[in-house]
Amino acid sequence: MSSFSMDHVGMAMMLINGRTLTDELLQEVLGKLALLDTGLGQEGLAHVCKKLESTIGIRMTVGEVVRESSFAPWVSDVKGSIEWNYWDSYRRLLQSQGWSPNVVRVLDEDTDGILTECGNPVREESWGIRGLVMGDVQSGKTASYSGLIAKAADAGYRVIVLLTGVIEDLRKQTQERLDLGFVGRDSSKLLARDRESKAIGAGINRKRSANVLTSVERDFLTSNAQVLNGIPLANISEPILFVMKKNKAPLENLVAWLEAQLKLTGHAVHDMPLLVIDDEADNASVNVRKEGQEPATINRLIRQAIGKFSRSSYVAYTATPFANVFINPDNETDLFPSNFIYSLNTPSHYIGASSIFLEDGRYYHQLRDITDVEESFPYVHKKDHIVDALPESLHDAVRVFLLTCAIRDIRGEELKHRSMLVNVSRFTDVQGRVSEKINSFLYTLKQEIHQYLAGRSWRTHPELVSLKTAWDEEFKNVEVTWDQIRKTLNDSVASIKVVTINQKSPPEEKLDYSTYRDTEKGRRVIAVGGLTLSRGITLEGLSVSYFYRNSKAYDTLLQMGRWFGYRAGYDDLFRIWMDADTQEWYEHIAQAVAELRTDFRRMSANRLPPSKFGIRVKSHPDTLIVTAQNKMRSGQDVEHSVSFSASGIETASVPRVPALNAENVRLVEKFVLEQGGAEMVGNRFVWSGIDKSRIATILSALNISNMNTEFIPDSEDGVRPLVRFIQGNGYAALEKWDLSIPQGLGEIVAGITVPLVNGSFGTVRCRKRQFEKVPKGVSYLRLNKQRVGDTSDELVKMEAKEIQAAELDWEQQNKKDQKTRSVPGHQYRRFRLRPLLTIHFIQAKERIEKNLSKKSQGKGMMDVSEIGTEPMVAISLSFPDFDPLSEGETVVYRLNQVALRDLFGDDAGEDDDDED
Numbered sequence: 001m002s003s004f005s006m007d008h009v010g011m012a013m014m015l016i017n018g019r020t021l022t023d024e025l026l027q028e029v030l031g032k033l034a035l036l037d038t039g040l041g042q043e044g045l046a047h048v049c050k051k052l053e054s055t056i057g058i059r060m061t062v063g064e065v066v067r068e069s070s071f072a073p074w075v076s077d078v079k080g081s082i083e084w085n086y087w088d089s090y091r092r093l094l095q096s097q098g099w100s101p102n103v104v105r106v107l108d109e110d111t112d113g114i115l116t117e118c119g120n121p122v123r124e125e126s127w128g129i130r131g132l133v134m135g136d137v138q139s140g141k142t143a144s145y146s147g148l149i150a151k152a153a154d155a156g157y158r159v160i161v162l163l164t165g166v167i168e169d170l171r172k173q174t175q176e177r178l179d180l181g182f183v184g185r186d187s188s189k190l191l192a193r194d195r196e197s198k199a200i201g202a203g204i205n206r207k208r209s210a211n212v213l214t215s216v217e218r219d220f221l222t223s224n225a226q227v228l229n230g231i232p233l234a235n236i237s238e239p240i241l242f243v244m245k246k247n248k249a250p251l252e253n254l255v256a257w258l259e260a261q262l263k264l265t266g267h268a269v270h271d272m273p274l275l276v277i278d279d280e281a282d283n284a285s286v287n288v289r290k291e292g293q294e295p296a297t298i299n300r301l302i303r304q305a306i307g308k309f310s311r312s313s314y315v316a317y318t319a320t321p322f323a324n325v326f327i328n329p330d331n332e333t334d335l336f337p338s339n340f341i342y343s344l345n346t347p348s349h350y351i352g353a354s355s356i357f358l359e360d361g362r363y364y365h366q367l368r369d370i371t372d373v374e375e376s377f378p379y380v381h382k383k384d385h386i387v388d389a390l391p392e393s394l395h396d397a398v399r400v401f402l403l404t405c406a407i408r409d410i411r412g413e414e415l416k417h418r419s420m421l422v423n424v425s426r427f428t429d430v431q432g433r434v435s436e437k438i439n440s441f442l443y444t445l446k447q448e449i450h451q452y453l454a455g456r457s458w459r460t461h462p463e464l465v466s467l468k469t470a471w472d473e474e475f476k477n478v479e480v481t482w483d484q485i486r487k488t489l490n491d492s493v494a495s496i497k498v499v500t501i502n503q504k505s506p507p508e509e510k511l512d513y514s515t516y517r518d519t520e521k522g523r524r525v526i527a528v529g530g531l532t533l534s535r536g537i538t539l540e541g542l543s544v545s546y547f548y549r550n551s552k553a554y555d556t557l558l559q560m561g562r563w564f565g566y567r568a569g570y571d572d573l574f575r576i577w578m579d580a581d582t583q584e585w586y587e588h589i590a591q592a593v594a595e596l597r598t599d600f601r602r603m604s605a606n607r608l609p610p611s612k613f614g615i616r617v618k619s620h621p622d623t624l625i626v627t628a629q630n631k632m633r634s635g636q637d638v639e640h641s642v643s644f645s646a647s648g649i650e651t652a653s654v655p656r657v658p659a660l661n662a663e664n665v666r667l668v669e670k671f672v673l674e675q676g677g678a679e680m681v682g683n684r685f686v687w688s689g690i691d692k693s694r695i696a697t698i699l700s701a702l703n704i705s706n707m708n709t710e711f712i713p714d715s716e717d718g719v720r721p722l723v724r725f726i727q728g729n730g731y732a733a734l735e736k737w738d739l740s741i742p743q744g745l746g747e748i749v750a751g752i753t754v755p756l757v758n759g760s761f762g763t764v765r766c767r768k769r770q771f772e773k774v775p776k777g778v779s780y781l782r783l784n785k786q787r788v789g790d791t792s793d794e795l796v797k798m799e800a801k802e803i804q805a806a807e808l809d810w811e812q813q814n815k816k817d818q819k820t821r822s823v824p825g826h827q828y829r830r831f832r833l834r835p836l837l838t839i840h841f842i843q844a845k846e847r848i849e850k851n852l853s854k855k856s857q858g859k860g861m862m863d864v865s866e867i868g869t870e871p872m873v874a875i876s877l878s879f880p881d882f883d884p885l886s887e888g889e890t891v892v893y894r895l896n897q898v899a900l901r902d903l904f905g906d907d908a909g910e911d912d913d914d915e916d
Contacts, residue, residue: 008033008040008048010096058100060347062109064604066613067117067340074120075112078155086150086210087111089202090181094143103347110344111147117340118313121156121273128306129313132281132337132610134600135344136352137319137558138538138565142174144344145277145317146181150202153182153210153239157313158272161242161254161305165280165535168219168245169501169510173537174279175216175243176514183241187215191227211240219250222257233261233270246284251301258308274309276302278335280535281316282323282555287334295334303333320555322623325614341610343600351571352564353590357583359785360822363571368393369860370548370579373424377434379550383427390437394422394546397577398442398526399470401544402449404573405524406492407480408543413569416522417513417540418496421562424548426530428502435528439498442526450490458486474575495521501529501537513540534560543570546577557585558593580772580860584786592622595646595826598813619643619890621710641890644710644722645883646830648794650876652786653707654842656779660703664873668839669752671698675739677757685754685762686796687739688834695737695837696727702873705780715894725891733882738797738836742789744768746843749871766843766871771862781867783842788874793838794828806831825878832880840874 015029030045040048094104119127135141149160164174179187184203189196190212203209213224220242228236244250262270278285287299295303306312316324316337327336346352355361372391401420408418422438425431448463458464471482499509516523527539534556545563563576578586599616617623621642655661672678674694678685700723704711711720726734741754744767753761770784795803809831810823844867883889 008044009098011036012048013095013098013101016101058103058347058349060100060103060106061345062106063113063342063344064601065113065117065340065342066600066603066608066610068338068609071117072120073116075116075155079112082154084151084154085206085208086153086182086202087147089184089204089206090147090150093181093202100347106345106347107143107147110144110342111151114144114148114315114342115151115155117342118152118275118315119273119311121152121158121311123311126310128311129315129339130335130337131314131340131342132316132318132321132324133342133344134321135317135319136346136350136564137561139319139344139346139350139352141279141317141319141344142177145279145315146178148315149178149182149241149275149277152275156273157239157275158236159233159240159242159270159274159309161244161274161276163244163246163276163278163285163302166246166284167503167532167535167537169532170280170535170537171219171243171245172216173511175214178241178243179212179216183210183212185209185212187212187243188217191215191218191224193227208238210238211236212243213240214243219247220244220253220257221250222253222260225257232264233258234265234272246278246280246298246302248297248301251298251305255301255304255308258305262308269310270308271310274306274312276306276312276314278302278314278316279318280559281318281335282320283318283535283559285316285335286323286327291328291331299335302335320558322555322617325610325617327614329611329614336614337610339610341600341613343597343604349566349568349571350564351567353558353561353586354594356563356576357586357590363574366575367583368397368575368577369583370546370577371860373548373579377424377430377548381425381427381430383429385425385427385430385433387430387433387437390434390441393577394438395441395466396470397422397544397546397575398438398445399467400474400575401526402445402489402493402496403467403471403475403485404543404570404575405496406485406489407475407478407573408541408570409492410480410484410488411569415541415569416519417516418522418524419511419539419542420526421533421539421542421545421547422526422528423530423533423560424546426549428500428504428530431500431502431528431530435498435500438526438528442496442498446490446493446496449493453486453489475573478572492521493524496524496526498526498528501527502532511537511539533562537562538565541570543567543574544577545575547582548577548579549582557582557589561586587785588622591824591826592620594824595622596620598826598830601813616643621647621649640893642710642893643883643888643890644725644877644879645888646826646879646881648825648829648876648878649708649710649722650786650788651704651708651711651874652783652788653705653780654783654872654874655703655705656781658868658870661870661872664702665749665752665841665871667698667701668841668873672741672752672754677755677759678741678762679757680762681796683743684796685741685743685756685764688736688797690737690739690837692726692729692735692737695739695835696723698837699723699726699875702875704875707780707782712893721891721893725889729889731882731889733833733880734835736834738834740793740796740836740838742767742793742838742840744841744843746841746845747869747871749841752841764841766841768845769842770846771844771867773860773862781862781872783874784861788840788842789825789838789876791823791825791828793876794825794832794836794878796836796838797834798828798832802831802833803828829878830881832878835880835882836876836878838876838878840876842872842874843869 012029012033015032026049030049033040033048034045091104114133117131119129133144152160164171175187180201182202184199184201184206185197186200214220218224284298285302287295289296306314314335318324324337327334329336329338351363356363370393372393376387376389376391405418422434424434445463448461452458452461453464471485501511513523527533539562542562549560551557567574596617600613603613619642621644675687675690678687706712710722713719714721741764743765746766746768749764749766752764754764756762772782772784774782806828807823810827844864846864
């Protein structure tokens with residue numbers, strides 16, 4: 001193969017120089033590369049051409065901000081007068097790595113915007129800024145804060161502290177990236193005072209050089225400061241960078257060193273600007289203690305370090321800001337982002353939750369169901385759990401990973417690293433046992449491949465036949481043939497190692513991709529772990545993920561999603577193994593986060609302050625799960641206020657007891673007759689102007705499973721808080737309701753006739769739905785994908801102009817997010833004028849599986865024979881935007897430990913026992 005590297009792409013980018021890429025320009029650039037004697041050859045030029053075509057077309061838009069009222073756009077005033085040494089060198093580094101010009105431009109504008117929100121470092125009076133930058137998991141937050149650090153250094157910030165989470169592996173990875181992108185030198189050699197240290201990355205051809213008091217090998221020790229040769233902090237001209245874990249010892253070292261520096265000057269505080277960037281800011285930084293108690297250790301130490309400076313800016317970075325906006329905004333000494341929240345947008349080639357877990361997502365077909373794992377890795381297990389055998393689904397995942405390695409090699413992909421993720425237990429001991437089993441299976445499989453796959457006898461070896469079956473099921477439509485795989489697979493997989501990634505892992509088990517950067521095959525691993533793999537760590541070249549965990553908290557699940565991110569050149573190959581329940585949680589999270597981001601954009605447009613976003617997040621119906629999971633460990637009842645403004649609710653879990661379903665049918669029959677004549681609109685019976693008291697009455701009477709969290713009764717009086725709210729709220733928009741009963745293709749519901757406005761009567765036909773497998777003995781049935789209705793239900797009684805306004809608004813959002821999905825139901829709800837109750841008559845239908853694997857067919861859905869064909873009642877509520885972004889009336893839930901345990905089981909969360 002011809003010589004090819006990202007440097008060649010960088011050269012091509014510079015030749016393009018921001019111009020619109022046309023066929024003529026592309027041929028011109030490739031011709032110039034050929035003339036430059038780069039050694040590319042025709043094959044290498046073809047690689048550059050493909051990379052340019054996929055990179056230049058990436059779309060991205062600048063983010064949005066919500067801020068407090070006081071604001072001064074100081075960066076625009078000084079932009080032309082500052083010498084942007086650090087930023088320009090970082091920008092050139094990104095360009096040389098093949099970054100899209102549009103993405104670099106947006107990064108430039110976003111970091112200008114974030115720096116503007118931070119304090120102006122040349123302002124002499126005291127000031128303190130608290131802000132937050134919200135991105136997506138594995139979306140490029142590191143590039144954002146690296147760019148912010150570079151610009152802050154150019155603008156005059158003197159001390160920069162980057163907090164990287166609680167895991168040393170993550171700190172090392174981040175230090176390495178900052179060495180390359182900001183420091184421009186190997187930090188280990190600098191701390192060792194190695195005079196032979198050469199410029200790297202952004203440091204090449206740069207005039208200035210930053211100081212660094214941490215290294216890839218060492219977090220901050222007070223002895224690290226010896227590299228300053230005794231020069232007081234106040235006399236250091238270039239910025240000083242610290243890359244630190246959020247652990248007690250290094251933070252105490254930092255506070256002590258800053259205090260010692262003050263004693264040298266005799267000042268009470270340092271009179272210089274400080275920038276603290278807190279990556280993974282929802283982890284460890286948030287004060288979990290009650291008001292009036294001593295703050296939690298990490299929170300206290302961060303605040304102490306900030307308090308040593310008269311001018312400071314604290315910027316939290318996270319993809320899951322739920323915990324951060326729960327901070328009390330009235331406590332001015334805490335870390336609530338009171339000054340600004342900046343929301344970053346993702347580029348068009350980012351692969352997020354919506355594109356994987358929503359049925360119309362681009363990569364939904366690359367999900368694989370786990371149905372055979374409970375015996376090997378029970379949802380609830382202890383650290384002494386013995387792993388007797390691996391499930392066949394995990395064997396399949398390993399086979400697929402090996403195949404992807406070969407396909408990517410045959411394609412000539414420039415990224416050499418290949419990774420697989422296995423996350424099935426939070427216990428390090430169990431992780432070790434899983435690794436041993438995988439290693440044993442991998443060893444046998446590699447031996448079979450080495451000895452027999454390329455020869456004629458491979459069909460007589462069961463493991464190789466299983467490998468061919470995996471090929472047929474997953475990759476028979478790729479451009480690579482099975483014969484090519486047979487010839488190359490051994491070379492592609494021979495170096496794969498199984499590594500256990502946690503705090504107990506020996507040095508040789510670390511990912512350490514940089515060590516393998518210049519090797520022919522790169523680092524190729526099957527990484528088994530838990531928390532260490534769930535917080536910030538990037539698995540380079542990740543193509544297969546096997547995930548089976550019992551957490552239901554949004555932030556925990558999102559952070560575990562290492563499969564989110566960028567898969568340029570192999571996005572058709574990645575696969576995710578996951579059980580159906582967890583897939584549904586991710587789908588739910590994707591929808592909830594999308595709604596919150598819509599709220600954020602509205603607040604940004606309406607110039608509302610960060611406290612309003614905090615209020616909205618805390619009152620969002622879906623955050624009940626987050627709060628419940630966190631509070632559950634405290635042993636106290638949960639009291640949580642919820643606003644259902646612009647929200648939708650469905651009872652996706654229905655009673656399993658036939659008598660309760662039959663009673664629900666009779667209750668609805670009586671309710672319908674009381675409403676008078678209905679209109680027939682399409683295939684729906686529709687009523688308008690129903691008083692809220694009638695709606696509350698039927699919702700109180702129906703037998704609704706407590707698995708529908710919004711209908712959980714209050715632990716004090718047994719009344720459903722949502723029903724109490726509907727009955728007693730004072731909003732004019734909620735006085736009168738619309739009612740709809742849609743028709744399906746199932747059987748006629750016996751005994752129900754609907755009076756029509758023309759004096760005749762109509763019959764009701766059931767909607768047919770699939771039901772998921774649920775444990776034996778539980779009191780409920782659960783609809784497939786926890787979905788009762790469809791988007792068209794939301795349009796009932798909406799005027800054409802309201803629908804048009806909703807769709808136009810969604811089109812504008814698409815321009816920012818590059819969504820390809822149709823308009824979702826929650827978008828229409830925002831433009832409704834009245835609330836809507838939809839009553840669904842549901843009938844079970846035959847199961848239809850989405851799994852491609854034949855041996856998994858029929859295991860995820862219940863058969864009609866297990867349920868029966870009698871009608872069941874489910875409901876949907878659609879609330880209009882009656883209380884936009886204010887502290888109006890909310891529904892208050894009081895849940896005791898029994899209710900919480902019924903809902904969420906005994907999930908202990910991510911912080912217990914001996915995880916990492």
